[in-house]
Amino acid sequence: MHRTAGEPDAHYTPTDIEMEYFAANPKPGDLDRHSTLARTFIEHHVEHKRRVALVTSGGTTVPLENQTVRFIDNFSAGTRGATSAEYFLENGYAVIFLHRQFSLLPYSRHYSHSTNCFLDYMTGTEDGPVVVQNDYQQQMASVLRRYRKAKKENTLLLLPFVTVNEYLWNLRELAMLMHPLGANALFYLAAAVSDFFVPAERMVEHKIQSGEEFAQPNGDVPSEEEQRGRKPAAHMDGKSLMIDLDPVPKFLKLLVDGWAPQAMIISFKLETDPNLLASKAKGALKKYAHHLVIGNLLNTRKWEVLFVSADGAEKWIRVPANRRAKSVTGRTDNGRTGGKDDREPALEIESLIVPEVASQHSHMIEHGDPRRPNG
Ligand code: 9Z3
Structure with a gap:
């Protein structure tokens, strides 16, 4: 006997933080549609006893206005997520790919966001058939074969988000829907999620005016948002734009403790200072x-x-030096890396990461959750 997808866990009581957040920030318009698609997908894979990985990918945005003209973004192009999703599929998983709209996707990533236009892979006379150029035949045939397999076996579900709010609503919904998978569910949180955001109640409705003649005089006349009791998160102060963001609730805590207590959960920690990486990663695991x-x-x-x-073990996984040579595809990160060289190595590190993760997941399924030694 298993619960059907989406049936709530009788033992789960939402925390105050969670209730407050989801009461105060609007449900995305496409959440019900995502939920329906995911429910059918998950039920299918529960029936086939297949493992399902929820892979999150790409960056979340933080809109500054309700009718959004300006927003805060981050560098992530979704390379880690899209590449990992392919390797999860290779390793027998079904994948729910919760990704930033228009970021890299599994399979098509080989041809999108490239300095080559996809048409550069094609050849043909003016009115003859268009075919893939000889140089690309082999690689494209291999990508096409894997893509078709995923489609035929219904193992890849693509669900987009844009804002951090959409991301959080989707994550919670999908986690709840995945309950019936038990330990067969895996969360692989590669998306670059903002730590700060503008809560709905502090979001201005219209485009913030930069010209002083139209700027809302801060403090003189209380704005609608101020009258509702909270200062607008973004406003002009003379010629300067002032932005004052709230912290995003610690969704990982909610996921681990409440939304997905049976699943294997893997998070990524991003740093720029090498001296901080290990301690911050250990800190996150402890927390x-x-x-x-x-x-x-x-x-x-x-x-x-x-x-x-979880047992405190630390292990570096590295692409061997002789496989770090750049490929010639000249993929870019869609301009998000500020033009710095960000091309792909010959061996994708995700081909090393994902089998290791899958093997730890197998161990957990076979021997129980290492965090609960007695079951
Ligand atoms: C990562 O660290 C990903 O590996 C990257 C991938 C975002 C660096 P790209 O999309 O980059 O391949 O260009 N993701 C997690 C980032 C994050 O927001 N982590 C939170 C944190 O560091 C914890 S969930 O606090």
């Missing part, structure tokens, strides 16, 4: 008590990552 933190540094994330496991 949230999940299974694995994968630490990575912005500048070396494509060649090395640090695994920190």
Whole structure:
């Protein structure tokens, strides 16, 4: 007997933080549609006893206005998530790919966001058939074969988000829907999620005016938002734009303790200072008590990552030096890395990360959750 997808866990009581957040910040318009798609997908894989990985990918945005013209973003192109999703599929998982809209996708990533336009892979006479150029035939055939397999077996579900609020609503919904998978569910949280945001009640409705003649005089006449009791998060102060953000609730805590207590949960820790990486990764694991933190540094994330496991073990995974040569595809990160060289190594580090994660997941399924030694 198993519960059907989405049936709430009788033992779970939402925390105050959670109730306050989801009461105060609007449910995304497409959440019900995502939920329906995910429910069917999950039920199918529960029936087939297949493991399901929820892979989050790409960066969340923080809108500054309700009718959004301006927003805060981050660098993530979704390379880690899209590449990992392919390797999870190779390793027998079904994948729910919760990704930033228009970021890299599994399979199509090989041809999108590239300095080559996809048309550059094609050849043909003016009115003859268009075919893939000889140089790309082999690689494209291999990508196409894997893509078709995922489609045929219904193992890949793509669900987009844009804002951090959409991300949180989707994450909670999917985690609840995944309950019936029990330990067969895996969360692989590679998305770059903002730590700060503008709560709905402090969001201004219209485009913030930069010209002084139209600027809302801060303090003189209380704005609608101020009258409702909270200062607008973004406003002009003379010629300067002042932005005052609230912290995003610690969703990892909610996920581990409440939304997905049976699943294996892996988070990523991003740092830029090498001296902080190990201690911050260990700190995250201690704080949230999940299974694995994968630490990575912005500048070396494509060649090395640090695994920190629940038992305190630390292990570096590295692409061997002779496989770090750049490929010639010239992929860019869609301009998000400020033009710095961010091309792909010959061996994708995700091909090393994902089998290791899958093996730790197998161990947990076979021997029980290492965090609860007596079951
Ligand atoms: C990561 O650390 C990812 O590996 C990257 C991947 C975002 C660096 P790209 O998309 O980059 O391949 O260009 N993701 C997690 C980032 C994050 O927000 N982590 C939180 C934190 O560091 C914890 S969940 O506090």
